[in-house]
Amino acid sequence: MYVAAKGGEDAIQQAEKLYQHLNGTLTPELVRSIEMNMPYLVDRVMGEGSLYAPELAALALAQTGGDLYEAVLLLRAYRSTQPRIAYAAPVKPAEMLTVRRISASFKDIPGGQILGPTLDYSHRILRLDVLDNPQENNHHSHSENNEAIKIADKPASPNYPAVADWQRGQGLMAQLPEQTPVDAADIPDVTADPVLFPAPREHRLQALSRADTGGVLALGYASMRGYGLIHPTVNELRLAHAEVQVKHPVTGATFSAGRVRVSQAEVVTSGGENGKTGLTVGFAATLGWNEVKLIAASTLDMEMNQPSPHPAHTEEFVMYHTEAVEASGFCIHFKLPHYVTFASSVDNIRKVIATFYSSEEKSNGADKPTEIQSETATSEAMPS
């Protein structure tokens, strides 16, 4: 039970002003700077906010001083004010403009390994020279940095086939079921449907797509360390730009409304499903580029398919506990006034103390737990 906060209106207003004051000035320039210079942070907010809107994600980050959960909440709240106008055509990974695509399971995959933008094989060292020699580093504009990038004689292919399809062709993986056209409006949707278990695969993958990165990583890491039943190998990791294909309502012509950054991961393990031979595959994808989340999420996808996973890797546990807004909201609600609930608990404690630990009983040595429990049980069992 909660109580209303009375008489604190001015304090609340001042607290909000102090919060904004300490976070610095909120300006359009700050928002643009975040959007341009912190794309992975913006991606994370969009992925967990389940809304692709880089400008608004940057605004949410600026407005909250970089508090990720607050920023995700703001984006989700904004999303809830907007009508759903249309459903885009399903994105096919093989048709995306791919800028990074690697495999840790096979080195010679069709199309080759493209590292793309990554720090995977780089030293992670703080660039102290940026702070110590600001004069020397001020002239490093974007265009000058671009000049330092090597331009190959020929462009990379924009599209790559799925590594899994290549493995299916070799009989290493179960064939996909025959695809039938799907009306996008009929696809199960966790934002509109009740979530029941076992969940349809569409619910599971959508939930993982919008899941909290930290939550997914914690559960996925627990699986990888040994609480799980499998050892994942990254079969394919892909960063790409996907077209948002929609239909002209008058003529029916299909066109792209723009591009969005998306990422996907597949992990595999040997042994096959339920004792079958071959490779078992787990999958996850999200809005924005977020590799660690997807490797953990695709591992959890595979783990959840196991006959008897660790309790923390069951579908219900994973889906319920990696929902960023619900989890953070429930956690932080505990700092709000609980005075009545707590006062009730304290009253009970005081009654117990007064009843069983009074000075008279203490002097009689009546503080034996066995006797107290016995007496209480008897009194509660007595008909009134």
Next chain:
Amino acid sequence: MTSVFSQSDTLTILTHTPAAEVKTLAEAILPVLGDVRVLINRTGLVMLPYTDSAEGAIFHLGEVLVSEAHIELATGIQGYALCTGRDLVQALAIAVLDAALTANIQTEKITAFLQDQQQAQAAADDLLLRKVEATRVEMETF
């Protein structure tokens, strides 16, 4: 003349064009279109389904913020646009150009613009993919 671009290509090029350039062209063409009635001009969401490469399921990846515009000329010809982001004027500008092409108004000018933009967009993709190609790696095992 009729446009050499299909409506699909036209709208795709225009939604990928910097908003300021589309608006400038639409402003120039608007006076010759006559009365324009705005049927819809709003922001909203497009749900983006995605294909699962493990089991073939199609699921919702998340939603994309878009701006939509639907206009009608005095002749009854309609123009439509849907583009990512929350720039309502950008969507209106694209819808104006869509209507103009359908009505065969200023086709030559718009087509020239589309050709320039298509080339610029192709060049940008080509440059990006050349930078990507430079990161190709041959893995070896010992």
